[in-house]
Amino acid sequence: MYHSVDDCADDPYRITVTPQRLREQLRWLRGRGLKGVSVTDLLTARARGGGRDLVALTFDDGYADFVDNALPVLRRWGFGATLFVLPGRLGGTNAWDPAGPRKPLLTADGIRHAAAEGIEIGSHGLTHVDLTTADDxxxxxxxxxxxxxxERLAGAPVSGFCYPYGSIDSRAVTAVRDAGYAYACAIDPGPLTGLHALPRVHVGQNDNAVRLFLKQRLHRLRRRPVEGLR
Known part of the structure; x- marks a missing residue:
């Protein structure tokens, strides 16, 4: 689970990795025989009994720096990814974060560019609202x-959803499932773990090779397995 790829001088929420750190982290994956792909590609491979050498890479919030800083690194390694964006904040900023720097979000053209480069586009909701506290x-x-x-913007089906803040409850999960999404990403969904509450590992600037190794091992131990994807 990535967010912004840019300078890390002011990063109180630990949502930013530098392009150099991203290169190092993706090189680490490649060195372990792993390939970064979209969530849909991973789920499709696992449903066919494969995908043990695949890792889904996700980028939340749709920061504008994805196109300039993340996309070239992904291309360098031949990796794919899923980009979860906020169509209600096109060209805006991360105004939901009360502290920390304002980061520009992708415009419609930026999202189209990412989609044209083979990046899976998913929904992060319209405006980054905590769905567990939202009215009906x-x-x-x-x-x-x-x-x-x-779907109108990218010209392709949107199969995936990502819960803002990683916050979920049974009501939010049911709403996402009933809306027709094939899957949804959370962080640590506990007993709600499933295709519409997939667990993820946060990756940040401090995650060097040792920390990534530990996170990979701990993820398998701490997270409930998703039925059918063991």
Missing amino acids: ATLASEVHESRAVL
């Missing part, structure tokens, strides 16, 4: 409208 109308809009806008 807001929940429906964040889940349904965001998908419709993105």
Whole structure:
């Protein structure tokens, strides 16, 4: 689970890795015989009984630096990824973060560019709202409208959803499933773990080779397995 790829001078939420650190982390994956792919590609491979050498790479929030800084590194290694964006904040900033620097978000053209480069586009909701505290109308809009806008924008089906803040409850999971998403990403969903509450590992600037190795091992121990994807 990545977010922004840029300078890390002011990063109170630990959402940023530098391009150099991203290169090192992807080189580490390649060195272990692993390939970064989109979530859909990983799930498809696992459903066929394969995919043991694949890792899904996700980038939350749709920061504008994805196109300039992350995409060239992914191309260098021949990796894919899933980019979860906010169609209700096109060309805006991460205004939901009360502290820390304002980071620009992708415009419609930026999202189209990423999609044209083979990056899977997924929904992060419309405006980065905690779905567990949203009223029924807001929940429906964040889940349904965001998908419709993105499908028109990217010119392709949108199969994946990512819960803002990683916050989930059974109501949010049900809403996402009923909206027709094939999968959804959380962080550590506990008993709700499943195709619509996939666990992920946060990756940050301090994650060198040793920390990545430990995170890989601990992820297998701490996270409940997703049924059918063991």
